[in-house]
Amino acid sequence: MSNILWNKIIAPIEIEPVTQQQNSTARRGSPEWRSLRRDKATFIATVAVYLESLSVVIALLALADHNTVFPQGTLIFWVFATPLTGWAIWMGSYGAAAVMVFRVLMVVDPFVSAIALVIAVRTRAPGTDLFGVAFGATIVMGIVARAAYRRSVLRRVGAMR
Numbered sequence: 001m002s003n004i005l006w007n008k009i010i011a012p013i014e015i016e017p018v019t020q021q022q023n024s025t026a027r028r029g030s031p032e033w034r035s036l037r038r039d040k041a042t043f044i045a046t047v048a049v050y051l052e053s054l055s056v057v058i059a060l061l062a063l064a065d066h067n068t069v070f071p072q073g074t075l076i077f078w079v080f081a082t083p084l085t086g087w088a089i090w091m092g093s094y095g096a097a098a099v100m101v102f103r104v105l106m107v108v109d110p111f112v113s114a115i116a117l118v119i120a121v122r123t124r125a126p127g128t129d130l131f132g133v134a135f136g137a138t139i140v141m142g143i144v145a146r147a148a149y150r151r152s153v154l155r156r157v158g159a160m161r
Contacts, residue, residue: 035153036157041151041152042149042154044144045106045145048141049145050088051137051141052109052138052142052145053105054081056138058130058134059134059135060112060116061076062120062131064076087101087105099158106146106149109138113134117132
């Protein structure tokens with residue numbers, strides 16, 4: 001009896017495992033995913049936070065190593081810039097962790113830039129005007145990011161699961 005059950009019912013059933021690629025394809029086919037990808041406010045907020053964070057990286061780089069003509073050649077540049085670029089690529093999936101980092105960066109970046117400006121003025125670092133420009137860019141991009149985020153689908157729908 002068990003051989004008949006196995007041969008006639010269970011053995012002919014083919015089970016295909018769901019791969020991670022198929023799972024992400026299903027998620028990316030959802031209406032929420034498409035609305036996030038098409039939303040201009042979400043795009044503007046994401047780019048504004050990236051530029052805001054990039055200006056903080058420039059300020060921190062100038063504070064840490066201000067004697068280099070080509071900062072891309074120093075290790076400290078890559079220590080600051082690599083996680084930021086990794087986050088920007090990661091943000092393309094609108095995952096929960098990437099969106100959490102997005103919200104944290106939107107809040108923390110102006111404070112870090114202000115601290116870098118105060119340290120530059122107190123220590124009389126060369127090129128203090130660069131810190132002022134970086135602080136101004138951080139504030140402007142923060143305002144743009146907040147305004148765009150308030151109108152974005154990302155705020156209404158939330159991160160993709």
